[in-house]
Amino acid sequence: MSAETDPFESLQAQLDDAAAYIDLDDGLLRRLKNPERILETNLTIRMDDGRLETFRAYRSQFNGDRGPYKGGIRYHPGVSRAEVKALSGWMVYKAATVDIPYGGGKGGIVVDPSELSASEIERLTRAFATELRPLIGEDRDIPAPDVNTGQREMNWIKNTYETLEHTTEPGVVTGKALDSGGSEGRVEATGRSTMLTAREAFDYLDRDIEGATVAVQGYGNAGAIAARLLSTETDATVVAVSDSSGGIHDPDGFDPAAVREHKHDTGSVVGYDGTTALTNEELLTLDVDLLVPAALENAIDADLAERVEADVIVEAANGPLTPDADSVLTDRDVHVLPDILANAGGVTVSYFEWVQNRQRFGWTEDRVVDELERVITDAFDGLTEAYETYDVPNFRTAAYIIALKRVINAHAESGTWP
Numbered sequence: 001m002s003a004e005t006d007p008f009e010s011l012q013a014q015l016d017d018a019a020a021y022i023d024l025d026d027g028l029l030r031r032l033k034n035p036e037r038i039l040e041t042n043l044t045i046r047m048d049d050g051r052l053e054t055f056r057a058y059r060s061q062f063n064g065d066r067g068p069y070k071g072g073i074r075y076h077p078g079v080s081r082a083e084v085k086a087l088s089g090w091m092v093y094k095a096a097t098v099d100i101p102y103g104g105g106k107g108g109i110v111v112d113p114s115e116l117s118a119s120e121i122e123r124l125t126r127a128f129a130t131e132l133r134p135l136i137g138e139d140r141d142i143p144a145p146d147v148n149t150g151q152r153e154m155n156w157i158k159n160t161y162e163t164l165e166h167t168t169e170p171g172v173v174t175g176k177a178l179d180s181g182g183s184e185g186r187v188e189a190t191g192r193s194t195m196l197t198a199r200e201a202f203d204y205l206d207r208d209i210e211g212a213t214v215a216v217q218g219y220g221n222a223g224a225i226a227a228r229l230l231s232t233e234t235d236a237t238v239v240a241v242s243d244s245s246g247g248i249h250d251p252d253g254f255d256p257a258a259v260r261e262h263k264h265d266t267g268s269v270v271g272y273d274g275t276t277a278l279t280n281e282e283l284l285t286l287d288v289d290l291l292v293p294a295a296l297e298n299a300i301d302a303d304l305a306e307r308v309e310a311d312v313i314v315e316a317a318n319g320p321l322t323p324d325a326d327s328v329l330t331d332r333d334v335h336v337l338p339d340i341l342a343n344a345g346g347v348t349v350s351y352f353e354w355v356q357n358r359q360r361f362g363w364t365e366d367r368v369v370d371e372l373e374r375v376i377t378d379a380f381d382g383l384t385e386a387y388e389t390y391d392v393p394n395f396r397t398a399a400y401i402i403a404l405k406r407v408i409n410a411h412a413e414s415g416t417w418p
């Protein structure tokens with residue numbers, strides 16, 4: 001893990017790589033590399049023991065040229081201004097890669113939620129929602145879950161907003177529970193887009209995904225569901241997975257759903273029957289057909305990238321490779337399918353949820369799954385077309401070319417004012 005790489009610099013380097021293939025005004029490129037605005041705030045809440053505690057929080061609104069700002073809220077001790085800026089920028093280019101009408105935003109609170117009680121997390125979430133209230137709204141900025149947040153936090157944000165605004169506006173956040181205006185298929189959407197991207201990539205590269213060996217780093221919402229769907233819907237063989245406590249390996253494969261149960265019961269994947277332990281570094285350098293990083297950014301640096309044995313990497317996490325790792329893997333002909341396509345299922349089904357909220361009309365799960373498959377496969381086809389047309393060295397640059405062009409067009413069509 002490379003702690004030094006600033007994720008915001010990674011985002012800017014990725015944009016520069018793609019911009020080199022496009023005729024683009026320098027001033028506009030600077031705009032497209034920097035957030036429009038950032039809220040930085042300090043949330044003070046009363047803890048269960050009566051003490052007051054203050055937590056730093058951020059919301060970055062990166063770019064709204066294609067629609068309302070959209071992006072998750074993360075609760076993690078490592079949240080920083082640079083991380084939130086990067087994550088909000090990746091949301092802009094992710095929404096544009098899959099062509100859904102959103103801009104990008106991201107937020108976070110510097111907190112380790114495992115050290116807080118449920119009622120402290122609720123007070124913290126409601127305090128953040130109160131600060132966010134003037135900025136968010138279904139036509140302005142629409143938060144969603146990210147690391148360590150889920151349906152529960154989204155329901156609290158919606159309720160706080162609606163109470164303060166004296167209205168009902170379920171589309172103000174996505175990733176809600178079904179009875180609070182959530183969508184069928186949202187929970188598994190990110191993992192589904194990772195599975196679909198892997199399936200399309202193997203087909204494009206003329207490789208069999210059936211029986212392909214898979215290692216997954218990170219076994220939360222994105223990783224565990226990607227592992228299960230790769231196993232059940234493409235017949236790939238999941239041979240190794242890990243979480244923050246360590247990894248497990250069985251060269252003959254195992255049932256990812258049963259491993260998730262084990263993690264649910266014991267708190268970790270480690271110790272699952274019939275597997276041997278391995279470190280995260282061993283997992284990332286395992287000789288497999290497909291590697292899925294699904295934990296946090298900067299998981300693979302240049303040194304590790306030299307030792308990666310996988311043939312294909314599909315990024316379920318946001319920004320799991322440093323730019324140096326990306327260059328090493330490009331030079332070594334390891335095919336990397338970028339996060340802004342491979343985990344775009346989350347924002348895509350968030351978009352479907354928002355559409356359903358605005359129409360006050362729910363879709364069936366089959367409809368969500370079918371529409372998501374269409375969005376991801378169309379985006380994949382666009383990406384491979386750009387990869388060939390522009391003759392770029394990797395799929396990431398191709399994705400950023402498509403995304404940048406869409407944002408540039410939206411900006412040009414609107415005009416610059418004043």
Ligand code: NAD
Pocket residue numbers: 145146147148190217218219220221222223242243244245280294295296297316317318319343344346347
């Ligand atoms: P999560 O909290 O549900 O899961 C994260 C997992 O990573 C946990 O199993 C944790 O133990 C593991 N982990 C943390 N540090 C690790 C380390 N050093 N080594 C190995 N494992 C480690 O979070 P999530 O929602 O699955 O998000 C994971 C990544 O996917 C993030 O980059 C997030 O931004 C991205 N993502 C998530 C969604 C979504 O809808 N959940 C959408 C798009 C992108």
